[in-house]
Amino acid sequence: xxxxxxxxxxxxxxxxxxxxxxxxxxxxxxxxxxxxxxxxxxxxxxxxxxxxxxxxxxxxxxxxxxxxxxxxxxxxxxxxxxxxxxxxxxxxxxxxxxxxxxxxxxxxxxxxxxxxxxxxxxxxxxxxxxxxxxxxxxxxxxxxxxxxxxxxxxxxxxxxxxxxxxxxxxxxxxxxxxxxxxxxxxxxxxxxxxxxxxxxxxxxxxxx
Amino acid sequence: xxxxxxxxxxxxxxxxxxxxxxxxxxxxxxxxxxxxxxxxxxxxxxxxxxxxxxxxxxxxxxxxxxxxxxxxxxxxxxxxxxxxxxxxxxxxxxxxxxxxxxxxxxxxxxxxxxxxxxxxxxxxxxxxxxxxxxxxxxxxxxxxxxxxxxxxxxxxxxxxxxxxxxxxxxxxxxxxxxxxxxxxxxxxxxxxxxxxxxxxxxxxxxxx
DNA sequence: CCATAACTCAATCATTTGATTGATTCTCAC
DNA sequence: GTGAGAATCAATCAAATGATTGAGTTATGG
Numbered sequence: 001x002x003x004x005x006x007x008x009x010x011x012x013x014x015x016x017x018x019x020x021x022x023x024x025x026x027x028x029x030x031x032x033x034x035x036x037x038x039x040x041x042x043x044x045x046x047x048x049x050x051x052x053x054x055x056x057x058x059x060x061x062x063x064x065x066x067x068x069x070x071x072x073x074x075x076x077x078x079x080x081x082x083x084x085x086x087x088x089x090x091x092x093x094x095x096x097x098x099x100x101x102x103x104x105x106x107x108x109x110x111x112x113x114x115x116x117x118x119x120x121x122x123x124x125x126x127x128x129x130x131x132x133x134x135x136x137x138x139x140x141x142x143x144x145x146x147x148x149x150x151x152x153x154x155x156x157x158x159x160x161x162x163x164x165x166x167x168x169x170x171x172x173x174x175x176x177x178x179x180x181x182x183x184x185x186x187x188x189x190x191x192x193x194x195x196x197x198x199x200x201x202x203x204x205x206x207x208x
Numbered sequence: 209x210x211x212x213x214x215x216x217x218x219x220x221x222x223x224x225x226x227x228x229x230x231x232x233x234x235x236x237x238x239x240x241x242x243x244x245x246x247x248x249x250x251x252x253x254x255x256x257x258x259x260x261x262x263x264x265x266x267x268x269x270x271x272x273x274x275x276x277x278x279x280x281x282x283x284x285x286x287x288x289x290x291x292x293x294x295x296x297x298x299x300x301x302x303x304x305x306x307x308x309x310x311x312x313x314x315x316x317x318x319x320x321x322x323x324x325x326x327x328x329x330x331x332x333x334x335x336x337x338x339x340x341x342x343x344x345x346x347x348x349x350x351x352x353x354x355x356x357x358x359x360x361x362x363x364x365x366x367x368x369x370x371x372x373x374x375x376x377x378x379x380x381x382x383x384x385x386x387x388x389x390x391x392x393x394x395x396x397x398x399x400x401x402x403x404x405x406x407x408x409x410x411x412x413x414x415x416x
Numbered sequence: 417c418c419a420t421a422a423c424t425c426a427a428t429c430a431t432t433t434g435a436t437t438g439a440t441t442c443t444c445a446c
Numbered sequence: 447g448t449g450a451g452a453a454t455c456a457a458t459c460a461a462a463t464g465a466t467t468g469a470g471t472t473a474t475g476g
Contacts, residue, residue, distance in 0.1 A: 010423060010472055032326030034242040038464060048425045053465065055423090117384050118240030118323060157402065162395035166403075169381030169396070170374040176325050187370035188377070194365065195374075195403020218442055218453060246434060256455045261435065263453090417476100424471070432463075441454070446447100 016055050019045050021069040024062055029108035033115040038062065063119060067129045070112045074133070077102045077109075082140055088148030089193070095140060096189050099171055103182060110175035138164045145196065154196045167192050224263050227253050229277040232270055237316035241323040246270065271327060275337045278320045282341070285310045285317075290348055296356030297401070303348060304397050307379055311390060318383035346372045353404065362404045375400050 011019070023044040028036055038059055042052040056062045079094040103110055113130065120127035141164035148154035170192060174185055219227065231252040236244055246267055250260040264270045287302040311318055321338065328335035349372035356362035378400060382393055 013422080016423085031330060032242075033240075034244070034326065035330075036242070037462085039462090049464085050426085050466075051424050059464065114322070115326060118242065120385070122239060122243075155402065155407075159395060159399060162392055163399040165381065165392055166374075166378040166396045166399045169379070170377035172381060173373065173377030177328065184370055184373055187367060188374045191367060191371040191374045192403070194363065195400070199363075199407050221452080224453085245432085247432090255453095257434085258436075258456085259454050267434065418474105419476090420474090422471100422473075425469090427467085427469105429466075430464095432461105434459105434461085436459075437457085439455090439457105441452105443452075444448105444450095446449090 013055060016045075016047075017065065018069065020052060020056055020062070021065050024066045025070060025108045025112050028066065028115050029111040033118065060123070063116065063123070064125055064129075066112060067116050067126045070109050070116075071129055071133045073106070074102060074109045074113075075136075077106070078137075078140070082143040082147065084147045084150065088144050088151050088153050089197075091144045092141070092148065092193070092196075095144060096167075096171065100182065100185055103174055103185075107175075110172070114172075114176050134168075138168045140164075141167050148196065153198065155198055158196060163196065221263060224253075224255075225273065226277065228260060228264055228270070229273050232274050233278060233316045233320050236274065236323050237319040241326065268331070271324065271331070272333055272337075274320060275324050275334045278317050278324075279337055279341045281314070282310060282317045282321075283344075285314070286348070290351040290355065292355045292358065296352050296359050296361050297405075299352045300349070300356065300401070300404075303352060304375075304379065308390065308393055311382055311393075315383075318380070322380075322384050342376075346376045348372075349375050356404065361406065363406055366404060371404065 020041060024036065024041045027040055027044060038052060039049055041062070042049045045052070052062075056065060077098055079091075079098050082091055113133070116126055117130060120130050138161070142160040145154060145158060145163050145167075146160040149156060149158050149160065170188055171185075174182060174188075228249060232244065232249045235248055235252060246260060247257055249270070250257045253260070264273060285306055287299075287306050290299055290303075321341070324334055325338060328338050346369070350368040353362060353366060353371050353375075354368040357364060357366050357368065378396055379393075382390060382396075
């Protein structure tokens with residue numbers, strides 16, 4: 001035995017890069033992007049700094065790698081693409097459930113996005129990666145909300161894209177240590193859902 | 209004349225600290241917290257590094273100063289405190305308008321909060337400053353929404369605090385260079401408002 | 417088995433960066 | 447005016463940090 005205590009010393013480039021990205025992602029989520037040091041990343045992976053630089057040219061390249069792999073990892077957690085043929089409310093709930101689970105099981109992902117956003121100001125590549133992701137993600141919500149409106153489940157006067165920005169924006173607020181962790185996640189979602197749905201019997205009997 | 213080209217060389221401690229905080233705030237908003245250098249702050253203020261350290265003990269103290277002054281500056285921009293005696297919808301709109309204007313006129317403030325959030329993990333003082341602010345800010349929305357419910361303007365089944373988190377979360381998403389700047393700000397608010405308000409005539413005539 | 421490529425590391429560099437020291441200049445109460 | 451305190455700066459330090467060099471070590475195709 002004694003092979004579980006000794007990870008393989010030699011690892012293929014692709015796999016090593018993934019290990020490096022994962023370590024960097026966690027460190028960013030833990031201590032913040034401002035405190036990210038290439039040395040710390042190497043140490044967490046269990047390799048020498050020069051080995052890290054062999055696999056990832058520079059710190060900027062490392063951040064690009066983190067952005068791309070985080071985006072891919074996050075997208076892989078999403079449910080099937082929106083469809084007009086399925087119940088929109090169920091699709092919305094599945095979408096939100098997937099996001100909730102990602103916050104619970106892989107909090108580094110969403111936190112990384114928040115941290116990397118500050119690089120978007122100066123790094124065009126990261127900006128593109130992030131914007132593509134954000135647009136695509138909100139786009140899924142917009143599609144579902146549009147289907148729900150057409151299905152008569154959601155308000156007829158709902159504007160899908162702004163409503164999608166509202167929903168994703170509200171939920172994104174839970175990424176960086178949400179108010180009381182995830183305790184308020186579902187109550188907040190309940191408000192989103194109630195706000196979108198058609199209400200059938202609502203009377204104003206005390207109007208002056 | 210020629211007094212507009214030569215700022216006073218000697219400035220009182222309080223004022224200098226405010227100048228330093230303002231410069232740091234802008235730099236954080238521009239290049240991100242990760243790229244903040246005490247040298248750059250001093251340069252922007254137009255003073256020597258040692259002068260900066262004379263006024264602000266350390267970089268950590270600088271960040272604490274930035275957090276506190278940003279909180280104060282932001283709170284000073286808010287409308288009068290919520291009241292059950294005034295129209296809740298008008299109060300909500302005033303609150304959102306104030307936030308919108310702060311994003312437009314002093315974007316450093318909201319951006320700084322986002323950047324400083326990453327320090328909350330390790331710095332308890334900054335964490336407290338930020339959390340106090342967030343709780344208080346969302347609390348205003350919760351109060352207004354509660355009043356609106358009691359006034360019959362908002363849904364009877366609205367849960368004020370989660371709804372407030374939904375609203376502030378959705379609007380906060382515009383702080384770090386929102387999707388297309390502030391272009392989508394009011395459409396998103398429209399969705400929030402519609403979601404909160406009571407709807408009077410909504411029929412389901414195609415139910416199966 | 418061997419040679420080549422792929423991977424790893426110890427040692428080191430050149431800058432950057434937060435911070436200090438001690439001298440200098442300005443302000444203001446008296 | 448003048449002296450004491452407040453504010454400023456040039457010069458410098460020590461540590462941190464991104465990156466490189468060149469010499470090992472391991473895997474793999476032939």
